[in-house]
Amino acid sequence: MKSRKCLTESEQRARPVPKSDRADAELAQLAWAVAHPARARIVRILLARSACVCGEIVDQLTLAQSTVSQHLKILKEAGLIEGEIEGPKVCYCVNQQALARLKARIEEL
Amino acid sequence: MKSRKCLTESEQRARPVPKSDRADAELAQLAWAVAHPARARIVRILLARSACVCGEIVDQLTLAQSTVSQHLKILKEAGLIEGEIEGPKVCYCVNQQALARLKARIEEL
DNA sequence: ATAAATTATCGTCGATGGGCGATGAAAGGT
DNA sequence: ACCTTTCATCGCCCATCGACGATAATTTAT
Numbered sequence: 001m002k003s004r005k006c007l008t009e010s011e012q013r014a015r016p017v018p019k020s021d022r023a024d025a026e027l028a029q030l031a032w033a034v035a036h037p038a039r040a041r042i043v044r045i046l047l048a049r050s051a052c053v054c055g056e057i058v059d060q061l062t063l064a065q066s067t068v069s070q071h072l073k074i075l076k077e078a079g080l081i082e083g084e085i086e087g088p089k090v091c092y093c094v095n096q097q098a099l100a101r102l103k104a105r106i107e108e109l
Numbered sequence: 110m111k112s113r114k115c116l117t118e119s120e121q122r123a124r125p126v127p128k129s130d131r132a133d134a135e136l137a138q139l140a141w142a143v144a145h146p147a148r149a150r151i152v153r154i155l156l157a158r159s160a161c162v163c164g165e166i167v168d169q170l171t172l173a174q175s176t177v178s179q180h181l182k183i184l185k186e187a188g189l190i191e192g193e194i195e196g197p198k199v200c201y202c203v204n205q206q207a208l209a210r211l212k213a214r215i216e217e218l
Numbered sequence: 219a220t221a222a223a224t225t226a227t228c229g230t231c232g233a234t235g236g237g238c239g240a241t242g243a244a245a246g247g248t
Numbered sequence: 249a250c251c252t253t254t255c256a257t258c259g260c261c262c263a264t265c266g267a268c269g270a271t272a273a274t275t276t277a278t
Contacts, residue, residue: 017159017169024149031149034218035141036266040133043218050126054225060126064268069226071266088224088275099218106215109143109152109208145236163255173238178256180236197245197254 023105030102033078038063039071043094046081052091132214139211142187147172148180152203155190161200 034040038061045051045060058068072092075081079098084091143149151166160166167177181201184190188207193200 017154017157020150020153021146024146024153027149028144028146031140032144034215035137035144037130037133037137038266040136040140041129044129044133045126047218048126055223063266065225066227066269067267073226074265085225085274088222090225103215103218106143106212109156109212147236164253174255175239175257176237182256183235192255194245194255197252199255 023108026101027105029078030080030098030105033075033080034102036071038068039075042068042071042075043080043099046092046094052093053086053089054092055089057092132217135210136214138187139189139207139214142184142189143211145180147177148184151177151180151184152189152208155201155203161202162195162198163201164198166201 034043041061042057045057051057051060054065054069054072057072058065061068063071072081072083076083076092079095080102081092082095084093143152147170150170154160154166154169160169163174163178163181166181167174170177172180181190181192185192185201188204189211190201190203193202
């Protein structure tokens with residue numbers, strides 16, 4: 001089940017690649033956020049709502065608390081999750097819009 | 110349009126997170142492959158079939174040939190693309206199965 | 219005011235990423 | 249045989265990742 005070979009030069013010219021700098025950058029940023037097993041796992045945990053507080057996530061991840069906090073920060077900076085302070089704890093949840101954007105950018109490939 | 114807050118503890122226990130080490134690892138690997146603007150762009154170029162030979166890709170990317178070759182190697186190692194030697198040139202094409210796996214792993218989030 | 223609990227940040231360390239130029243390897247043409 | 253073309257690889261550089269322990273910061277409870 002292999003893909004077809006190269007197109008001829010004329011066929012190629014018929015299909016210029018649209019500029020996609022924005023899409024590429026967004027895809028790269030969002031994809032990179034989940035491009036680590038621990039972060040993928042964190043997203044799954046948050047989506048399943050089996051936990052949302054940092055400490056609980058730490059319990060499920062065999063990683064040091066500081067490391068998990070770093071991953072959470074990365075996910076947050078990418079916009080994939082949001083953190084809400086609740087007393088001394090912080091409740092994280094997935095930003096559904098960002099997740100939708102990630103899915104869209106992947107799906108359009 | 111914010112997500113709901115944390116669930117109660119009992120609600121949480123009702124929804125354990127299934128182990129997803131395999132899925133996490135696969136997602137991480139595939140997502141990481143496209144987690145760079147240049148590689149995202151390369152995938153788009155190959156999908157649009159506006160080019161498939163390394164040199165042509167280089168022409169579209171304002172990057173050194175060696176750098177592009179590195180990115181192609183990364184994409185190939187992740188399984189997202191395949192290279193076929195054609196004389197002195199190498200014709201790259203996306204592995205549709207791998208791309209489908211990436212989409213599936215993202216979609217299941 | 220203190221103490222405890224929770225999370226974020228800092229500093230460090232080794233490993234890896236990403237860029238480049240230069241060089242090497244393989245195939246074709248002359 | 250030689251040269252050209254094309255691509256991969258190497259070595260180098262600097263920046264960042266990812267891990268950790270230790271420490272700070274913030275909030276609640278006593």
